[in-house]
């Protein structure tokens with residue numbers, strides 16, 4: 542797919558429906574992202590406060606051929622001291638837009654954006670060991686598999702293992 546067909550941009554008030562769907566519709570969030578119902582009004586409150594972007598992270602809307610098809614997120618995480626931080630990223634596409642190459646491109650664009658706008662050295666992402674689509678999309682986006690984090694997320698009644706991936710600035 543042509544890279545330019547997938548665009549990341551800040552959310553507007555007209556985009557909040559996608560965050561609201563992800564908060565209350567398991568299918569919209571995706572089975573591996575679903576941790577129960579969340580406050581459907583939270584995105585609008587955060588949007589009014591900061592446009593969904595702060596110094597420690599943010600959310601962008603994913604567009605494919607100018608249609609809103611999902612969201613990406615990044616959050617600052619620390620390893621030991623305040624100076625040792627990196628970005629942890631995530632993605633959620635609406636069901637009808639999965640499996641078309643959008644997730645690969647969106648995550649590639651997000652990494653380029655984060656490396657291009659700050660001195661961060663590492664961008665990481667973890668996903669359920671059973672989330673083969675995301676593992677493949679991360680690898681196609683340039684992430685390298687690092688290892689398994691045992692029993693780190695609770696989903697569908699039991700603790701799940703996650704796989705950690707990263708891209709390091711070169």
Ligand SMILES: CC(=O)SCCNC(=O)CCNC(=O)[C@H](O)C(C)(C)COP(=O)(O)OP(=O)(O)OC[C@H]1O[C@@H](n2cnc3c(N)ncnc32)[C@H](O)[C@@H]1OP(=O)(O)O
Pocket residue numbers: 570571572573574611630631632633634635638639640641642643644645646666667668669672673674675677678
């Ligand atoms: C770090 C995190 O955010 S973890 C949570 C990730 N988000 C979710 O799980 C939410 C629901 N799912 C989605 O939003 C999307 O499906 C994503 C983001 C996981 C992947 O994005 P997509 O656009 O669907 O993926 P894309 O089409 O770019 O590539 C998927 C690859 O996985 C492969 N794939 C898809 N399903 C499977 C599967 N069940 N088993 C193995 N491979 C699979 C595809 O064939 C493709 O590889 P290929 O091009 O070599 O054939």
